[in-house]
Amino acid sequence: MTKQYAQIIVDVPTMQTDQPYTYAVPENMIDSLLLGMRVTVPFGRRNVMGFVVGLIASTDLPEEQVRPIQQILDLTPVLNTELLNLSDYLASETFAFRITILQTMLPNVFKANYERTLRIIDEVDDDVRDRLFKGLDEIAFKTGDFTEPDMATLLKLRRQHKIDVEVAVHDKAKIKTQLAYQFSDDVEFLEDELRGLRSSAKKQETLLQFILSHLAETWVKKDLQDVIDISDAVLNQAATKKWLMKTKVELLRDPFHAEVKQTALLELNAQQQEAYERISGTFDAQRFQPFLLEGITGSGKTEVYLQVAQHVFEQGKTVLFLVPEIALTPQMVRRVKGRFGAQTAVLHSGLSDGERYDEWRRIERGDVKIVVGARSAVFAPLTNIGLIIVDEEHETTYKQSDNPRYDARNIALWRGQYYQIPVILGSATPSLESRARAQRGVYELLTLTQRAGGAKLPSVNVIDMKETLSRGPETNFSEELRIKLADRLAKDEQSVLMLNRRGFSSFVMCRDCGYVPCDPNCNLAMTLHMDTHTLKCHYCGHEEKIPTICAQCGSKRIRYYGTGTEKVEAELQELFPDARVIRMDQDTTRKKGSMDKMLQKFGNHEADILLGTQMIAKGLDFPDVTLVGVLNADTSLGLPDFHASERTFQLLTQVSGRAGRAKKPGEVLVQTFNPQHYAITYAQNHDYEGFYRQEMAVRHAGNYAPYYYTVQIQASHSDENQAAIQMLKVARWLRLHAKKDVIILGPSPKPIAKMRKRYYFQIILKFKKRNEMDTLLQELQNRAQKAKGDLQLSIDRDPVSFM
Ligand code: ADP
Numbered sequence: 001m002t003k004q005y006a007q008i009i010v011d012v013p014t015m016q017t018d019q020p021y022t023y024a025v026p027e028n029m030i031d032s033l034l035l036g037m038r039v040t041v042p043f044g045r046r047n048v049m050g051f052v053v054g055l056i057a058s059t060d061l062p063e064e065q066v067r068p069i070q071q072i073l074d075l076t077p078v079l080n081t082e083l084l085n086l087s088d089y090l091a092s093e094t095f096a097f098r099i100t101i102l103q104t105m106l107p108n109v110f111k112a113n114y115e116r117t118l119r120i121i122d123e124v125d126d127d128v129r130d131r132l133f134k135g136l137d138e139i140a141f142k143t144g145d146f147t148e149p150d151m152a153t154l155l156k157l158r159r160q161h162k163i164d165v166e167v168a169v170h171d172k173a174k175i176k177t178q179l180a181y182q183f184s185d186d187v188e189f190l191e192d193e194l195r196g197l198r199s200s201a202k203k204q205e206t207l208l209q210f211i212l213s214h215l216a217e218t219w220v221k222k223d224l225q226d227v228i229d230i231s232d233a234v235l236n237q238a239a240t241k242k243w244l245m246k247t248k249v250e251l252l253r254d255p256f257h258a259e260v261k262q263t264a265l266l267e268l269n270a271q272q273q274e275a276y277e278r279i280s281g282t283f284d285a286q287r288f289q290p291f292l293l294e295g296i297t298g299s300g301k302t303e304v305y306l307q308v309a310q311h312v313f314e315q316g317k318t319v320l321f322l323v324p325e326i327a328l329t330p331q332m333v334r335r336v337k338g339r340f341g342a343q344t345a346v347l348h349s350g351l352s353d354g355e356r357y358d359e360w361r362r363i364e365r366g367d368v369k370i371v372v373g374a375r376s377a378v379f380a381p382l383t384n385i386g387l388i389i390v391d392e393e394h395e396t397t398y399k400q401s402d403n404p405r406y407d408a409r410n411i412a413l414w415r416g417q418y419y420q421i422p423v424i425l426g427s428a429t430p431s432l433e434s435r436a437r438a439q440r441g442v443y444e445l446l447t448l449t450q451r452a453g454g455a456k457l458p459s460v461n462v463i464d465m466k467e468t469l470s471r472g473p474e475t476n477f478s479e480e481l482r483i484k485l486a487d488r489l490a491k492d493e494q495s496v497l498m499l500n501r502r503g504f505s506s507f508v509m510c511r512d513c514g515y516v517p518c519d520p521n522c523n524l525a526m527t528l529h530m531d532t533h534t535l536k537c538h539y540c541g542h543e544e545k546i547p548t549i550c551a552q553c554g555s556k557r558i559r560y561y562g563t564g565t566e567k568v569e570a571e572l573q574e575l576f577p578d579a580r581v582i583r584m585d586q587d588t589t590r591k592k593g594s595m596d597k598m599l600q601k602f603g604n605h606e607a608d609i610l611l612g613t614q615m616i617a618k619g620l621d622f623p624d625v626t627l628v629g630v631l632n633a634d635t636s637l638g639l640p641d642f643h644a645s646e647r648t649f650q651l652l653t654q655v656s657g658r659a660g661r662a663k664k665p666g667e668v669l670v671q672t673f674n675p676q677h678y679a680i681t682y683a684q685n686h687d688y689e690g691f692y693r694q695e696m697a698v699r700h701a702g703n704y705a706p707y708y709y710t711v712q713i714q715a716s717h718s719d720e721n722q723a724a725i726q727m728l729k730v731a732r733w734l735r736l737h738a739k740k741d742v743i744i745l746g747p748s749p750k751p752i753a754k755m756r757k758r759y760y761f762q763i764i765l766k767f768k769k770r771n772e773m774d775t776l777l778q779e780l781q782n783r784a785q786k787a788k789g790d791l792q793l794s795i796d797r798d799p800v801s802f803m
C-alpha cells in the first residue's frame with residue numbers, strides 16, 4: 001500500500017494544535033518517510049518541525065487543505081513504535097501537549113535544531129563503500145545540500161546490503177569526530193609496495209607491516225600513533241600512495257570519567273537468593289510481573305539487581321536501571337559500571353546536551369546493554385528489554401513536576417508490560433501506594449530483613465529538644481549530640497549531620513510542646529505567610545492569624561521555624577574548631593562535579609563531619625561513618641502535605657542507614673520537638689510494617705491515597721480576578737458533572753500565588769473511581785482547549801506536593 005499522507009504533531013505547543021495534522025507525502029519521499037521521523041512542514045506562514053505519528057493512504061480533507069511535507073529531518077526514526085505507543089499512553093496519563101511529550105522523550109538536541117547534516121559514521125565494508133560512495137561521494141561529510149532521492153538511495157543501499165553503516169541527520173555542532181585511517185585490503189598491492197621500499201625507509205616499512213596484519217581495519221589516528229611510532233608526514237604519504245584512506249570516526253564523549261574497579265559477584269544469602277529466583281523465574285517465563293523488593297538499608301538489594309541483570313544479559317536482553325538522582329548516587333553508578341563495564345550507559349540531567357546525545361545514540365544503536373539513569377532515562381531507546389529496575393521507588397524525584405507531569409515508575413511498569421518482563425521496585429521504605437499494591441497482590445512482595453555482610457542496624461536515640469532548650473540557650477545541638485560528636489572526633493571516626501530544611505516551606509511551632517498549628521478541615525500543617533501575618537492551608541484555602549498562644553499547651557513560645565545549613569555550620573565550627581567539616585547543600589554543590597568531589601573527599605576520610613540537607617540521606621556507603629545526627633526531624637513533619645509523615649519516616653530511615661555499614665557499629669541521634677510522633681518512633685525501631693499500618697489508618701480516615709486518587713488542577717492567568725473567576729467556573733462545572741462521592745476542594749490560591757506576572761490557583765479533587773474521573777478530566781481539558789484567552793490550565797495526577 002502506498003502511503004500518501006502523514007499525520008504529524010507539529011511543534012506548536014498550544015491547546016488548539018494538540019492533535020495530528022494531515023500533510024501530503026511528496027512522491028520522492030514515499031520510500032524514505034517512516035513513522036517516528038521528524039520533518040519540517042508549512043504551518044500558517046511559517047515552517048515548523050513535526051513528528052510523523054501516522055501514515056495513511058487517504059484522507060477526507062479537501063485537496064487544497066492538505067499541504068506537502070517540506071523536508072525529512074531524519075534518515076532513521078528517532079522514535080520507534082514502542083515509544084510512539086508510549087506517547088499515546090502518556091498523553092492520556094498527563095494531559096500534556098503531544099508535542100511536549102514527544103520532545104520530552106528525546107535528548108534536547110532534537111528539540112531545536114532542524115538543520116540537516118548528513119554523515120556516514122561507522123566504517124564500511126570495502127565493496128559496500130564503493131557502491132555507497134558511487135554518486136554519493138559528494139554528500140558524505142557535507143552539510144545540507146543533498147536531495148530527497150539521494151536519501152532514498154542511501155536508505156535503499158542500507159537495506160539491501162544490511163550494511164553496518166550508520167547514517168544520521170543531526171546538528172553538526174553536537175557531534176565530535178576524529179581523524180582516522182581506513183587501511184587498504186589489497187594484499188598484492190601492499191606487498192608490492194613493501195618490496196619496492198628503500199631499505200632506509202624503516203618507518204614506512206613498519207606502517208606497511210602493520211597494515212598488512214590489520215587489513216581493511218579503521219584506526220583512529222591517536223590510537224594508531226600510540227601503537228606504532230609513525231609521524232603525521234608518513235601517514236600523509238601513505239594516504240597519497242593509497243595504502244590507507246583518511247576518514248573520520250565519531251568521538252563519543254564519556255560522561256562518567258571516574259575510574260571504575262571491576263567487581264565480582266557476591267554469594268547471595270538465603271533471602272537474596274529467594275528474591276533472585278522469583279524474579280529470574282518470571283523473566284524465564286517471559287511474563288510481566290512487578291516486584292516490590294522491600295529490603296532494609298544495606299540488605300543487599302543492589303546485589304540482587306545486579307545478579308538478575310547478569311542473568312538477563314546472558315539471555316541477550318538489555319536492562320533499564322532507574323535511580324532517583326545520579327549525582328546523589330555516584331557509588332551506585334560505579335557499582336553497575338564495575339559489573340558491566342563499557343556496556344553501561346549513564347543518562348542524567350547533569351550531562352551536557354552533547355554528552356546526553358552521545359549516550360542516547362550509543363543506546364539507540366544497540367552498543368549498550370544496561371542504561372543507568374534518573375527520571376528521564378525511562379525513555380531510553382533500548383530495545384529488547386529484559387528487566388527494569390526502579391531503585392528507591394518511593395523517591396519523589398521520579399515524578400516530574402513540570403509538564404508533562406509523568407511518573408517514571410508508571411512508565412517503567414508500562415514498558416515492563418510491553419516487553420512482558422519483570423519490573424523491580426526496590427526500597428527500604430516503599431511508598432504507601434506501592435506497599436498497598438503489594439498487599440493486594442498486584443505486586444509480588446519480596447523482603448530482605450537482614451543486613452548483608454553481617455553488619456547490624458544502628459541504634460537510634462530520640463532527643464527531645466524541648467528539654468534541651470528548657471535547660472539552656474537557643475542551640476541546634478543537644479548535649480547528647482555534642483558529646484557523641486566529640487567522642488567520634490577523638491576516635492577519628494566520621495559523622496554525618498542532616499539538617500532537613502525545605503526551601504520556602506516555613507511554619508510555626510510551639511517550642512514548649514512541639515505543636516504545629518493544623519488546618520481544621522484538612523488536618524495538615526499550615527504554611528507561614530509573613531507578608532500577611534497569617535497561616536494558610538494550601539490544600540483548601542483556609543486562612544487564620546498567626547497564633548500568639550499555643551492551642552495545645554497555652555505557651556507563648558510560638559516560634560517561626562526554619563534554620564539554615566550556614567547557621568548550623570557556624571555553630572558547629574564554634575563547638576569544634578578543629579573539626580574538618582564539609583557542608584553539602586544546594587548552595588555549595590551548584591558547580592558541576594562539586595558534589596562528587598565532596599563525597600570523594602569525605603570517602604577518603606579527608607573530613608570528619610559531613611553536614612548537609614536531605615541530599616546526604618541517600619545511598620551513601622562510607623564504612624567509617626559511625627554517627628548520624630538528625631538536627632531537626634520536625635521540618636518534614638511541618639510540610640503542608642498529607643505525605644508529611646511518610647516523608648519523615650523515609651528520611652529518618654534512610655539517613656539512619658548511613659551509620660554503621662561496615663564492621664564498626666553505628667549510632668543515630670534524632671533531635672525533635674515531637675518525640676512521640678509515630679513517624680519518629682517507628683523509624684527509631686526500624687519498623688516499616690508498623691509505620692505502614694498506622695499511616696494507612698491515617699490515610700483512610702482522611703480520604704487520602706492510597707484509598708483515594710488525588711488530582712490537582714491548577715490554572716494561571718495574567719489577571720488575578722480572571723484567574724479566580726475562571727477557576728470558580730471550573731469548580732462549578734466539576735461539581736455539576738462529577739459523581740457525588742468526588743471530593744472537590746477549592747479553588748484556592750497556590751502557595752506561591754504569583755510567579756512571573758501570572759496568578760496561580762488550584763482545585764484539588766479526591767475520588768475513588770479513576771475511569772469515571774478520567775473521562776471528566778479529559779472533557780475539562782478539551783473544553784479548556786477550545787476556550788479562548790489567556791488561561792493556562794494543567795492537570796496533575798497524584799501530585800507529589802501541593803506547592
Ligand atoms: P542495599 O542496596 O540494600 O542498601 P547493598 O547492595 O548496598 O544494600 O549492600 C550493602 C553492603 O553489603 C554492600 O557493601 C554489599 O557489597 C554487601 N553485600 C551485599 N550482598 C552481600 C552478600 N550476599 N554477601 C556479602 N556482602 C554483601
Ligand code: ZN
Nearest residue numbers: 519522537540
Ligand atoms: Zn485545609
